[in-house]
Amino acid sequence: DTEVTQTPKHLVMGMTNKKSLKCEQHMGHRAMYWYKQKAKKPPELMFVYSYEKLSINESVPSRFSPECPNSSLLNLHLHALQPEDSALYLCASSQSFVEARTEAFFGQGTRLTVV
Amino acid sequence: AQSVTQLGSHVSVSEGALVLLRCNYSSSVPPYLFWYVQYPNQGLQLLLKYTSAATLVKGINGFEAEFKKSETSFHLTKPSAHMSDAAEYFCAVKASGGYNKLIFGAGTRLAVHP
Numbered sequence: 001d002t003e004v005t006q007t008p009k010h011l012v013m014g015m016t017n018k019k020s021l022k023c024e025q026h027m028g029h030r031a032m033y034w035y036k037q038k039a040k041k042p043p044e045l046m047f048v049y050s051y052e053k054l055s056i057n058e059s060v061p062s063r064f065s066p067e068c069p070n071s072s073l074l075n076l077h078l079h080a081l082q083p084e085d086s087a088l089y090l091c092a093s094s095q096s097f098v099e100a101r102t103e104a105f106f107g108q109g110t111r112l113t114v115v
Numbered sequence: 116a117q118s119v120t121q122l123g124s125h126v127s128v129s130e131g132a133l134v135l136l137r138c139n140y141s142s143s144v145p146p147y148l149f150w151y152v153q154y155p156n157q158g159l160q161l162l163l164k165y166t167s168a169a170t171l172v173k174g175i176n177g178f179e180a181e182f183k184k185s186e187t188s189f190h191l192t193k194p195s196a197h198m199s200d201a202a203e204y205f206c207a208v209k210a211s212g213g214y215n216k217l218i219f220g221a222g223t224r225l226a227v228h229p
Contacts, residue, residue: 042205042219044157056216088170090158100209101147101166104217106158 004107012113015081021110023074023091027033031072031097033104034066035090043090049074050097081114090112117142117208127161134178134193136223138206141187146208147191149217150180153203162204165180165189176200201227 004025013019023032031050035043048056049068057066063085065077074091090113092104122137140146148164151159163174170182180191189206206220 006158011179040222043216045216047215086155092159097215100215101164103149103161105161106151108158109156110225 002096004091004093004105006089006107006110008110009108010111010113011045012115013078013081014115015017015083016087017081020078021076021089021091021112023076024072024106025093025105026066026072027095028071029093029094029095031094032068032072033092033094034074035086035092035106037090037109039087047076048097055097078112081112083114086112088115117146117218119206119208119218119220121204121206121223123223124221125224125226128196128225130198130227130229131195134200135190136195136204136225137208138180138189138191138192138220140189140206140208142208143172146198148180148182149209150174150178150189150191150205151205151207152176153200153205153222159205162191189203196227198224198227201225 007022033048034046037043045058046060047066052068063080067075088109090109091107095102100101120143144227149164152162153159162178162197163172165172165182173179177192207217210215
């Protein structure tokens with residue numbers, strides 16, 4: 001199983017809503033990532049979890065709150081988002097965050113629209 | 116610091132023609148290099164990676180790339196384009212021995228016409 005599964009595939013939320021994005025992998029990977037991708041742009045790193053601990057926060061606004069309940073799951077909690085936060089949110093995992101030669105496996109993404 | 120430059124935001128080829136997507140990197144330490152493909156409304160799929168073993172790397176779907184240190188390049192090629200190759204392609208670099216962040220190029224959109 002080399003899949004990273006993200007749910008939901010699409011999400012429309014109002015600016016006062018609270019919602020969560022979910023990501024799951026069963027490859028035994030110990031690093032998990034959240035990326036944000038705007039149209040016609042490359043993915044931008046948001047957060048990195050290594051061994052279930054937050055290792056990197058790329059100065060992401062606090063309206064985005066990551067959570068790693070266990071080594072297979074990664075959540076992104078959303079609250080009071082702005083329309084400019086509309087984007088494709090990608091989850092990824094890799095064997096190790098420290099070992100640079102390991103590749104990242106990406107999920108299919110959640111297309112988020114904030115209205 | 117590491118960076119990646121992809122020359123040409125759009126490349127158009129005929130079906131059956133050679134595909135060449137250009138990637139140049141900048142890195143102060145030996146790099147690890149990756150090519151990813153993204154089909155519309157989907158995530159990224161790894162095509163191939165260079166991790167300092169063979170300089171000519173073969174990937175999935177008939178793609179290959181050659182690491183050229185003297186030219187700081189890692190261009191992606193495929194001898195014969197297929198309609199299904201139409202997608203966005205991203206070159207990415209990671210630095211060995213430290214901060215393990217994947218740095219993406221801006222991407223190249225490949226169009227394949229009959």
